[in-house]
Every structure is written in C-alpha cells, then in structure tokens.
Amino acid sequence: MIIEINVSLKRGVLDPQARAIHQGLKSLGFLDVAKVCLSKKIILEFEHNDNQKALLEAEKMAKELLANTIIEDYQIELKKD
Structure with missing residues (x-):
C-alpha cells in the first residue's frame, strides 16, 4: 500500500526558493508564468493493506515530523498499488 503526502507552505508564507x-x-523568457x-x-x-490504519499513521507522521504545521499544509493521498 502506498500513501503520498504533499507538504507545501501555507498561503502568505514567503517562499524565497519559489520566488x-x-x-x-x-x-x-517564460513571461506567462504568474506564480510558482x-x-x-x-x-x-x-x-500491510489496511487503508484506515495507513491513513491514520500517515496523518500522525505528517503532524509529528513531516510537516511544520505552523507554516506548512499537507495533503494525504492513498495510491493504488
């Protein structure tokens, strides 16, 4: 079973790398790009193949380690094998 967690800065947080x-x-010369x-x-x-358990574990991992929830948002997605 595969879970993807996408972590990005919250709206309004400065992102010097993207800038x-x-x-x-x-x-x-790529002048049509409005935002990065x-x-x-x-x-x-x-x-294991327990979807509910994997999603709960991924949520806990994201909150405790993978994302700085003060400045970052995260999305969790269950992927098909």
Missing part, C-alpha cells in the same frame, strides 16, 4: 525560480523563468509554488512529496510504502 527565485519564478525570476529565473522570467529571465529565460514549491512542495515536497513524501511517498510511504506500507507492508
């Missing part, structure tokens, strides 16, 4: 990428794209946002994807592969 640098946006400026770089503009300097290369970065996120990190964490893929967890579980040995």
Whole structure:
C-alpha cells in the first residue's frame, strides 16, 4: 500500500526558493508564468493493506515530523498499488 503526502507552505508564507525560480523563468523568457509554488512529496510504502490504519499513521507522521504545521499544509493521498 502506498500513501503520498504533499507538504507545501501555507498561503502568505514567503517562499524565497519559489520566488527565485519564478525570476529565473522570467529571465529565460517564460513571461506567462504568474506564480510558482514549491512542495515536497513524501511517498510511504506500507507492508500491510489496511487503508484506515495507513491513513491514520500517515496523518500522525505528517503532524509529528513531516510537516511544520505552523507554516506548512499537507495533503494525504492513498495510491493504488
């Protein structure tokens, strides 16, 4: 069983890395890009096939370690094997 957790900065939190990428794209002539946002994807592969247990464990992992919930949001998605 595979779970994906996508972690990104909350709206309004400054993202200097995304801003640098946006400026770089503009300097290369990609002027139609209105906004750049970065996120990190964490893929967890579980040995069991209990969807509910995996989702609960992933939620706990995200809250306790994988995301800084003060400045980051996260989304958890169950993937088909």
